[in-house]
Structures are given as structure tokens and as C-alpha cells.
Amino acid sequence: xxxxxxxxxxxxxxxxxxxxxxxxxxxxxxxxxxxxxxxxxxxxxxxxxxxxxxxxxxxxxxxxxxxxxxxxxxxxxxxxxxxxxxxxxxxxxxxxxxxxxxxxxxxxxxxxxxxxxxxxxxxxxxxxxxxxxxxxxxxxxxxxxxxxxxxxxxxxxxxxxxxxxxxxxxxxx
Numbered sequence: 001x002x003x004x005x006x007x008x009x010x011x012x013x014x015x016x017x018x019x020x021x022x023x024x025x026x027x028x029x030x031x032x033x034x035x036x037x038x039x040x041x042x043x044x045x046x047x048x049x050x051x052x053x054x055x056x057x058x059x060x061x062x063x064x065x066x067x068x069x070x071x072x073x074x075x076x077x078x079x080x081x082x083x084x085x086x087x088x089x090x091x092x093x094x095x096x097x098x099x100x101x102x103x104x105x106x107x108x109x110x111x112x113x114x115x116x117x118x119x120x121x122x123x124x125x126x127x128x129x130x131x132x133x134x135x136x137x138x139x140x141x142x143x144x145x146x147x148x149x150x151x152x153x154x155x156x157x158x159x160x161x162x163x164x165x166x167x168x169x170x171x172x173x
Contacts, residue, residue, distance in 0.1 A: 043119050
């Protein structure tokens with residue numbers, strides 16, 4: 001009888017430790033996912049600014065230059081990420097010159113088009129990362145019995161694109 005009582009006591013303690021570990025992992029994963037979600041929102045704002053700048057808004061052009069570093073988390077990281085994306089994105093132009101031109105010089109329609117392409121690729125990467133992190137949280141929830149509501153595990157679907165004749169580009173909804 002005493003041995004059975006001890007096993008039950010140990011099982012309760014073990015379950016408590018498991019839930020604590022699961023809760024800790026879940027909180028860390030949720031924070032990481034939230035950061036990716038914030039980056040997605042910044043990229044969406046940046047794309048809108050670049051579309052407005054492309055359409056001729058001088059104010060949006062000025063703001064779009066500043067938002068680049070915000071999206072990527074700093075000027076050095078922005079240059080590295082933009083070069084990586086441009087290299088993998090099939091850009092025809094000279095990547096080194098183009099990346100340098102992102103931060104200096106007169107902006108052209110081609111500049112805005114190229115950066116919108118970079119933002120589109122980056123957004124798709126971040127959306128995929130967000131969804132991967134969401135699936136990880138769902139797995140933690142199930143494995144550790146955390147009882148987190150299902151709406152927490154909603155993924156980011158690919159946005160719909162609608163043609164905007166004013167900017168002569170697709171708006172993402």
C-alpha cells in the first residue's frame with residue numbers, strides 16, 4: 001500500500017514538472033513567434049510605403065528609406081538580408097550595386113519594384129517561419145497537456161492580391 005501511495009505521489013510530482021517545462025517552452029516559443037509576427041507587420045507597412053513612393057509620394061519615399069532598417073533589425077543586417085534575398089530571388093541587376101543603392105542615391109521605379117520584390121520574398125519566408133513556430137506551439141500544447149485554446153494556433157495564410165490601377169501593382173489584402 002505504501003509503495004503504491006509513493007508511486008502516485010511521484011506521478012503527481014512528475015506531471016507537475018512536465019507541465020512546468022511545457023509552460024516554460026511554450027512561453028519562449030510564443031515570444032519568438034510574436035517577434036516574427038511583428039516583423040511581418042513591419043514588412044507589410046514597408047511594402048505599402050514603397051507602393052506609395054512608387055506612385056509618386058515624396059513623403060512615403062522618405063519614410064520608406066527609414067523603414068528598411070526597422071524591418072530587418074538594423075542597417076548592417078538589412079544589407080546582408082537584402083543581398084541574400086536578391087541573390088536567391090533571381091534578380092537580374094548587379095546585386096552589389098543594387099544593395100548599395102538601396103541606402104544611397106536617387107530612387108527609381110526599378111528601385112521600388114526591386115525592393116517590393118525583396119519584401120515579398122522576405123514576407124513569405126517570415127510567414128513560413130511564423131507558421132512553423134505556431135505548429136511547434138500546438139505540438140507543445142498537445143504533448144504537455146497545456147490546454148491552450150485553439151485560436152492561439154492560427155497560422156498566417158498567404159494574403160490575397162488585388163490589382164491597383166493607380167499604383168500599377170498588386171495590393172496585398
